[in-house]
Amino acid sequence: MDCLHIIPGKGLSGYFFLDMSLQKSIKKLRSYSSKLPCVNIVEESSTKRIIVEIPECRIKLIFDECYQRLLIIEIDCRNSPCPKLPLIFQSKMYTNYSEILKAFETSSYKQLELSENTETPSNNKNFPRTPSTLHVCQSQVIEQYLGISLLLTSHELSKIFIHKNSTLPLLKNDIRVRVYEVRPLEKIMIRHSTGKIEDINWRIAPENLIELIGAPDYVRYRQGENSGDFFYVYSSEGMDFLFSNEQNALRKVIMHTNMLEDILFSDYERCNFIVYTDKGEVTPLTNFDQLKEKFEDKPVDVGIRRHGYGYRPTHCFKFPGMIFEILDSGYIASLALTHV
Numbered sequence: 001m002d003c004l005h006i007i008p009g010k011g012l013s014g015y016f017f018l019d020m021s022l023q024k025s026i027k028k029l030r031s032y033s034s035k036l037p038c039v040n041i042v043e044e045s046s047t048k049r050i051i052v053e054i055p056e057c058r059i060k061l062i063f064d065e066c067y068q069r070l071l072i073i074e075i076d077c078r079n080s081p082c083p084k085l086p087l088i089f090q091s092k093m094y095t096n097y098s099e100i101l102k103a104f105e106t107s108s109y110k111q112l113e114l115s116e117n118t119e120t121p122s123n124n125k126n127f128p129r130t131p132s133t134l135h136v137c138q139s140q141v142i143e144q145y146l147g148i149s150l151l152l153t154s155h156e157l158s159k160i161f162i163h164k165n166s167t168l169p170l171l172k173n174d175i176r177v178r179v180y181e182v183r184p185l186e187k188i189m190i191r192h193s194t195g196k197i198e199d200i201n202w203r204i205a206p207e208n209l210i211e212l213i214g215a216p217d218y219v220r221y222r223q224g225e226n227s228g229d230f231f232y233v234y235s236s237e238g239m240d241f242l243f244s245n246e247q248n249a250l251r252k253v254i255m256h257t258n259m260l261e262d263i264l265f266s267d268y269e270r271c272n273f274i275v276y277t278d279k280g281e282v283t284p285l286t287n288f289d290q291l292k293e294k295f296e297d298k299p300v301d302v303g304i305r306r307h308g309y310g311y312r313p314t315h316c317f318k319f320p321g322m323i324f325e326i327l328d329s330g331y332i333a334s335l336a337l338t339h340v
Contacts, residue, residue: 001035001057004075005088009147009165011073013088016061018164019175022050022068023235023258023269025061029054043260048285048331050260057085066285068258068270069175075160078153101157104143104150142168178213178237180255182275182337185321188253202339204250206232206243213237238271253337257284262333263311273335275322287330288317295319 005013016025029039029052040053049065060074077083077097087094094100132144140158143150149168151159161168176193183189188200190212198212209232210216216232228245242252255271256264275282277294292299299317305325306313312328325333 001032001085003086003088003093004057004059004083006075006148006160006162008145008162011070011162012059016070016073018070018073018162020070021236021269022052022063022070023266025052025063025070026266041260048259058083064175066283067175067177067272069177071163073162075162077157077159097157100160101150101152104145144168177272180239180271180273182273182335184275184277184319184337185339188337200250200253202250205248206241209241209250216241235268238268251338255335255337257332257334259284259327259329259331259333261311261327261329263307264333271335275335284332286332288324288326288332289330291324291332299324 001015004015007013009018011017011020015028026041029036036054036056038055040055042051042053043049044051044065047065050063050068052061052063053059054061058076058080060076061070062072062074063069064071075083075087081098082096083094087100089100089103092103094103133141140151140153142161143152147163147165149161149163150157151161164174178193179191181189181191187202190198190200192198200209200212204212213234217235218233220231220233222229222231222242229251230243230245232241232243234240238256238258240252240254240256241250242254243249244251255273256262256268258265258268258270270284273284275294278296279294282291282294286294297319299319302316302318302323304313304315314328314333315326317324317326321338323336323338325336327333
């Protein structure tokens, strides 16, 4: 990283863009591992929201707790008048935070806001056409613009927030992802962000699955068996599909939640599933106590999955047509679906 190119409403050009998945962000940071030796990943215990801290650049990446998509990029301007990395804003490079603050005080950015805000209805109060002020406390205010906000402490720039074209706090979650709706022992429905719905049934062949959600990231064969059964691994969807070699038909679907305490964290993106039961919905943020209340049948303990150093064993519990792998925290690590 040589400089940070700020694009309001979009992200940091060449590095991180809003709506970027947590998995892709971590892969990006790994490519800079020689320049950025220290990266902290913090999880809020109450919300399961993940924050990635990059101290070398004074940046925080704040991800949505439900879909694990990048919501806010925070640049810390405190305790130093000069950024460690130069900031580029509106095609001009800044090496002093007070200079970039002056850029917002001029009329140039306000005119840019008015000209670019063509998609926003004039009656939508969440997208102000003039900068608004949010008072945090007596000495702190947030100046809010289109896709970017500034935290001022005693009239000095403290933080820069890059976010979508709305004001802080972000009240509307318009992240566009595929959602996999599960009805146990029946089928899986794919609900696209466009509203289109497609079915994955248990008779589907590998080539038909590719037509639905694209080619797998890779194929691996099932270990410990001579049957030749194989997995289509969609790490970008957070899913594994197990196919029978003899029948060429779907046998099992595994959905991963990408929790921070999971041994497979960052190997998969989060699978955005919803399991419909007679007593409510199960999502990746459902804990085990809540899970047990959603089913008529009591869970059957089917074993412990032991992991390597630094990772605690996970417990597997079976419900009709489903096996939930539960982490020590009580949250779901994975969901395996089978068809009887």
